[in-house]
Amino acid sequence: MTVCEEAMAELSEKLLTILSERNEFDTLDLSIELQFDHQRLVGAVKSLQSLGDVITCEQRNSKQWELTDEGKEIAEKGSHEALIYESIPLEGINQNELLGRVPNGKVGFSKAMSLGWIQIDKAAKDGPRVTKKVEAIEDGVKEICQLVKNFQIDKITDQQKNECKKRKLISEVKIVSYFVKKGTDFKTSVSKQEIELTADMIASGSWKDKSFKPYNFNALGLPPASGHLHPLLKVRTQFRQIFLEMGFSEMPTNNYVESSFWNFDALFQPQQHPARDAHDTFFIAEPEEAHEFPMDYLEKVKTVHSIGGYGSQGYKYDWKLKEAAKNIMRTHTTGVSARMLYQLAQKEKFTPSKYFSIDRVFRNETLDATHLAEFHQIEGLVADYGLTLGNLMGYIEQFFKKYGIKKLRFKPAYNPYTEPSMEIFSYHEGLKKWVEVGNSGVFRPEMLLPMGLPKNVSVIAWGLSLERPTMIKYGISNIRELFGPKVNLQKIYDNPLCRLDK
Amino acid sequence: MIELPANSINQMIIHPSTAAVRPFAVAAILRDITFTQERYQSFIDLQDKLHQNIGRQRSIVAIGTHDLDTIQGPFHYEALPPKDICFKPLNHKKEYTAIELMELFSTDSHLKHYLHIIQDKPVYPIIKDCNNVVLSMPPIINGDHTKITLKTKNVFVECTATDLNKAKIVLDTIVCMFSQYCAAPYRVEGVKVVSPDGSYLMHPELPYRKEIVSPKEINKSIGISEDASSIASLLTRMCLPSVIIDNGQSLEVEIPPTRHDVLHACDIIEDVAIAFGYNNVNRTISDTNCVAEQFPVNKLTDLLREVIAAAGFTECLTFALCSREDVADKLGKNIKDIPAVHIANPKTLEFQVARTTLLPGILKTVACNKKMPLPLKLFEISDVILLDKTKDVGARNQRHMCAVYYNKVAGFEVIHGLFDRTMQVLEVPNNDYKFIPVDDAAFFPGQCADIMVRGQNIGKLGVLHPDVITKFDLNMPCSVFEIDIEPFL
Numbered sequence: 001m002t003v004c005e006e007a008m009a010e011l012s013e014k015l016l017t018i019l020s021e022r023n024e025f026d027t028l029d030l031s032i033e034l035q036f037d038h039q040r041l042v043g044a045v046k047s048l049q050s051l052g053d054v055i056t057c058e059q060r061n062s063k064q065w066e067l068t069d070e071g072k073e074i075a076e077k078g079s080h081e082a083l084i085y086e087s088i089p090l091e092g093i094n095q096n097e098l099l100g101r102v103p104n105g106k107v108g109f110s111k112a113m114s115l116g117w118i119q120i121d122k123a124a125k126d127g128p129r130v131t132k133k134v135e136a137i138e139d140g141v142k143e144i145c146q147l148v149k150n151f152q153i154d155k156i157t158d159q160q161k162n163e164c165k166k167r168k169l170i171s172e173v174k175i176v177s178y179f180v181k182k183g184t185d186f187k188t189s190v191s192k193q194e195i196e197l198t199a200d201m202i203a204s205g206s207w208k209d210k211s212f213k214p215y216n217f218n219a220l221g222l223p224p225a226s227g228h229l230h231p232l233l234k235v236r237t238q239f240r241q242i243f244l245e246m247g248f249s250e251m252p253t254n255n256y257v258e259s260s261f262w263n264f265d266a267l268f269q270p271q272q273h274p275a276r277d278a279h280d281t282f283f284i285a286e287p288e289e290a291h292e293f294p295m296d297y298l299e300k301v302k303t304v305h306s307i308g309g310y311g312s313q314g315y316k317y318d319w320k321l322k323e324a325a326k327n328i329m330r331t332h333t334t335g336v337s338a339r340m341l342y343q344l345a346q347k348e349k350f351t352p353s354k355y356f357s358i359d360r361v362f363r364n365e366t367l368d369a370t371h372l373a374e375f376h377q378i379e380g381l382v383a384d385y386g387l388t389l390g391n392l393m394g395y396i397e398q399f400f401k402k403y404g405i406k407k408l409r410f411k412p413a414y415n416p417y418t419e420p421s422m423e424i425f426s427y428h429e430g431l432k433k434w435v436e437v438g439n440s441g442v443f444r445p446e447m448l449l450p451m452g453l454p455k456n457v458s459v460i461a462w463g464l465s466l467e468r469p470t471m472i473k474y475g476i477s478n479i480r481e482l483f484g485p486k487v488n489l490q491k492i493y494d495n496p497l498c499r500l501d502k
Numbered sequence: 503m504i505e506l507p508a509n510s511i512n513q514m515i516i517h518p519s520t521a522a523v524r525p526f527a528v529a530a531i532l533r534d535i536t537f538t539q540e541r542y543q544s545f546i547d548l549q550d551k552l553h554q555n556i557g558r559q560r561s562i563v564a565i566g567t568h569d570l571d572t573i574q575g576p577f578h579y580e581a582l583p584p585k586d587i588c589f590k591p592l593n594h595k596k597e598y599t600a601i602e603l604m605e606l607f608s609t610d611s612h613l614k615h616y617l618h619i620i621q622d623k624p625v626y627p628i629i630k631d632c633n634n635v636v637l638s639m640p641p642i643i644n645g646d647h648t649k650i651t652l653k654t655k656n657v658f659v660e661c662t663a664t665d666l667n668k669a670k671i672v673l674d675t676i677v678c679m680f681s682q683y684c685a686a687p688y689r690v691e692g693v694k695v696v697s698p699d700g701s702y703l704m705h706p707e708l709p710y711r712k713e714i715v716s717p718k719e720i721n722k723s724i725g726i727s728e729d730a731s732s733i734a735s736l737l738t739r740m741c742l743p744s745v746i747i748d749n750g751q752s753l754e755v756e757i758p759p760t761r762h763d764v765l766h767a768c769d770i771i772e773d774v775a776i777a778f779g780y781n782n783v784n785r786t787i788s789d790t791n792c793v794a795e796q797f798p799v800n801k802l803t804d805l806l807r808e809v810i811a812a813a814g815f816t817e818c819l820t821f822a823l824c825s826r827e828d829v830a831d832k833l834g835k836n837i838k839d840i841p842a843v844h845i846a847n848p849k850t851l852e853f854q855v856a857r858t859t860l861l862p863g864i865l866k867t868v869a870c871n872k873k874m875p876l877p878l879k880l881f882e883i884s885d886v887i888l889l890d891k892t893k894d895v896g897a898r899n900q901r902h903m904c905a906v907y908y909n910k911v912a913g914f915e916v917i918h919g920l921f922d923r924t925m926q927v928l929e930v931p932n933n934d935y936k937f938i939p940v941d942d943a944a945f946f947p948g949q950c951a952d953i954m955v956r957g958q959n960i961g962k963l964g965v966l967h968p969d970v971i972t973k974f975d976l977n978m979p980c981s982v983f984e985i986d987i988e989p990f991l
Contacts, residue, residue: 227813227815240796247790247794250800254799254901256885258895282848289896290895311766327896374821387790389724419769419771419772485821
C-alpha cells in the first residue's frame, strides 16, 4: 500500500473505533472535535462505505461560514484599520505616506476614521497630516475573524456577521456532511477487497481466502494504444478498391507540375479560355516552361485549334507554342488521361482500356469553408470501339452503386473537352433533394483524333472530388478539419471504418 | 440582312494606325428599334457578359453601342496619341483629354480594371464620325454625345478587337439577340467595313452553315434507335433546322449564326441527346474486359501505411504548397540551395513553393494539436516535388515517407525502431542498411545521420535542432526520419 493508502486505512480504523463506542457521529461535529480536516474525514467515511454494509451513511447539507483569504489574513495579522493605527508614529504622518505603508490603506484609513481612532489635519503644511486620536484600540474585527476560524461563529452577533460579509471577510459555503451509524455488517477492522487476480495468488492458492470486488462493467475499458489512418485517405482506399473491382487500371499521376499543353491544349481547351487565367490557375515561375513535346502531335493540336480539321471548324485563332509551354500546377488529372490516351494511340494495335486515377489537383480560386487551393480529383475513363452515351451512364451507375447510391439522374452541362457532357445528380435522402455528385462526358473528336486513335473509338469519362463525398459522409462542414494541419487529431483517432455503401 | 441601295450603306473605315494597338473592327446597325426599360437593361447586361467571357475582360473584344441619329457616317476607326484625344465621356459634364481620362478613371471601381489594356501604348484607339464627334475610346468608355436612351430608335453597334473571329461572334450575338425588337424584326442593317489595305466586307456576316450528319451514327453514339425523321424533328426543336436527304441516309442540319458553339458533328449529337432527354437513354455497360493493374508506387504506399499505423503512428494529410521559409529558413537552409518549384504571383505566402520535404507539414499539424496528450506520433507517405531537368516539364514528384515523434524527451530510439521495422517489412536485412553521422542545420549536432540502403542515400533520421522546433511554434523535443520510398519499388 502507498503512504496515502496507509494513512487512510488508519483513519478508517479510528472511525470504526469511535463508532463502536458512540454508535453514531456526525462528520462535521467530529471534524471540529478532532481538529481534523473535514474533507479527509469524508474521504475515510467514503472508503468505509465502499466495503459494503459496514456503515450506513446519511447525507446532510448544511451551510457554514468560512473565512475568505482576506479574512484569514486579518485573523492572523490584524484588520486594515488596526494596521493603519499602528503605523502612525507619535508625531503623526503625512496621509499619502501612511496610505503607502499599509496594504488596503484606503479601506483601513476610512474605517479608522469612522471608529474615531485617528484624526486628520487637512490644513497642515506638507499636505494633510494624520495623528492618533485615542491612546489604545481594540481590534474587534480581528477578534471576530479568529472566532470564525475556531468554529465559534455562534459567539458573533448577526450585525457583526453582516458587516464581515459586506467586507468580504467571510463567506457562506455549503457543506456536505454525513451522519454515520453502524451498519448490519459492522466490524471494527477492515479488510480491503481485492480487485484483480494475480499470478502469485494462483500459485499460492491464496485467492481462496480473499474477497474480490465485482468488476464494474458500467465504466469504459482501457483504450488500446494504436496508430490511425487519415479519414480522407481511408475513403481514397475505398474508391481505389471500387475501380479495381470494376477492372480499371491506375494511371501514373505522380506529376503535380504539368505543361499547359497537356493540361489544356491537348484537351481542346482554347488558349484564351478564362480557366487559363492567372486567377484560376497557379502558373510556375521556375521551371517556367516545359521544353519537350511530341512535335508531330503538337502540330496536329495546333492545327485543330487554329484552323480545324478532323470534321471540326476549330476555334480560328492564332495558336502559340509559348502559351502551351507554360508550366502550371495541374488543375485536373485529365492531363494525365490525355498522356495515357496518347500513349495508347501510339501502340501498333489499339486495345480497349479502362483507366482511373485519384490524385491531387490545384486551383488558384477564392478560398472559403468548403474550398482549398488543393483537393483530390477522382477520374475514371473507358476507351473502346463504339461506346455510347448510354454506356457512360451505365458505368457511372455501376460505380455509384458500389458507393451506395442507387438513384441517379443526368443533366446537360458544358466542358471544353467533352461533348455531350453531363452533370450527375443523386437523391440525398437526408436533405430530401437532388445534389450534384459528379461530372462526365464523351471526349471530343478534336481531342482524340489528333492523337491518332482510330476513328470509331470513343472515350467516355467521369469525375468527382474526393473531399465532397467524405465531408457529406462524416458530416464535416469545414474542409480544413479534413485536409491540412488544422485537422483535429482526436477526430482521426476516433474515425470509424470507412464503409462507403453504408 | 436588309437590302439597301449602295449609296445609303454606312461605312466604317479602319486606319492603319490601329494595327499597333487594336487592329480589328466590325459594325452593324439595328434600325427602328423600340427599347423598354427591361430591353434596355438586358441590352446592357448582354454587353457586360460578352465583355467578361469571350471578350476576356474587354482585352480581346470591346463593344460600343451608339444612338445613330446623333452621328453621321462615314465613321473612322483610328489610333491617336493620347494628348490628341479630347471628348466628353459618357455621363460626364466636361471634356477631358485621354491622359486626363486615365487619371480620372484610375479610381473608378468599374473602369480601372481595363485601363491597362491601352494605357502604356503610344496611341489609343478612337472612333469618330465624319464631323470628328467621338463615338468611343475602346475599350474604356463611350462618348456622352452618342449615348443611348429609351427613346433611341437606331443603334450603331461597333466591336473592336485583337481577334477578328471573336469580334464577329460578338457582333452576331448582339444583333441576333436584339433584332427582334426592330420594326422589321430579325432584320439587321449592314455596315461596310473598309480595311487599311482598301479591301472591305459587309458586316455582320451572319454565316449560316450546313453540316451533313448520319442518323445511324447519331443513334450509335448515343445508344438510342430513332428514325431519321424523329431525329430531324428533335434537332429542329433545338433550333438547328434539319431536313432528311439521301433517302433518309443523311440529315442536312442548318447551323445559324447564333450557334457558333457548334464546331463539330459531336455538338449536333449532344443536341439530339438533350432533346431526346438524357434520362430516357438506356444505361448499359460495354463488355470492355480488362485486368486491372495498380500503379506500383501507390500499391507500395498503401501497404506501408498499414504497417506504420499498426506500429502506433497516426497519418497526416498536409498541403503540397507552402512558403519558402517552410522548406528553407525554418530548417536552417537557404532557399537558393533547395531544388524547389516556385509559383509565379502567389496570392499569399502559403503558396510560394511546392514542398520538397514532408516535414514542415507534419510539424504544422503538431503545432495545431499541442493540447493533445503526448507523445504525438505522426506520419505521412506522400509526394514531394523537385526540380528535374530530365523531365519534359522540368520537375518531378517523389514519394516520401516521413515520421515524427514529439514528446517530453526526444525518444530517438522510437523513431530509429520505426525505421528498423520499415526495413524489416520491406525485407531489407540489417546488414544492407547503415547510418552515416552527418551535420545538418535542421538537426541537433551529433544526433543526425544519412540513411544508406544498399549504398544509396535514401534520406535522414535524427533529433531536430531546437531552432527548428521553435520556428515551427513547438516546445518539445522531436525525432524524425524522412526517406524516399521509390528505391524499394
